[in-house]
Amino acid sequence: MIELKNICKSYGERKIFDNFSATINSGEFVIFSGESGSGKTTLLNIIGGLEDIDSGAVIVDGTDISKTRNKIRYFQDKVGFLFQNFGLVDSKSVAQNLDIVKITDKTQSITSVLDAVGLSGYEKRKVYSLSGGEQQRVALARLMLKKCSIILADEPTGSLDSNNAEKVIEILKKLNEQGKTIIMVTHDQKFRDMGMRVIEIK
Secondary structure (H helix, E strand, O other): OEEEEEEEEEEOOEEEEEEEEEEEOOOOEEEEEOOOOOOHHHHHHHHOOOOOOOEEEEEEOOEEHHHOOOOHHHHHHOEEEEOOOOOOOOOOEHHHHHOOOOOOOOOOOHHHHHHHOOOOOOOOOEHHHOOHHHHHHHHHHHHHHOOOOEEEEEOOOOOOOHHHHHHHHHHHHHHHHOOOEEEEEOOOHHHHOOOOEEEEOO
């Protein structure tokens, strides 16, 4: 469970959140929706431990990560990120990008996760030779290999065509069905209602 308690966050004199609270249950697929500049990505980064808060608490499975100085274990064991820009190393092969992850689930392999995202036989392909949709599916395959119970997806379909966007959402839904908690930021009205719940950020 993720509990956001009375979150306050400002950038200089600009107040982003003022005593914002929300609860996200384990295994939910939650959408953060709101206008540009409302703080959706900031909130996602706060949950991910990438941004500090001014006051309040960010409690994940009983631990207040806002008060945890060393978040390495949190990044390693609890949370995974899916970015709009894919977060891959363009000059390396698909296998090299996946090999960065320490595989803790022995039922998974590079071959099996590539098969799961529809990219069988792509191990030796250079990332720069792939389409945007294929790169995002490689990023999803990397998450499948990573030890994490929470996936934070920031506009994961933002730069994709409709067909590839739907493929990415379907993979996220399958990961959710497997027990992952998914929190996704999206502007796309088509995908806004695909989660279990929408949290409006105003």
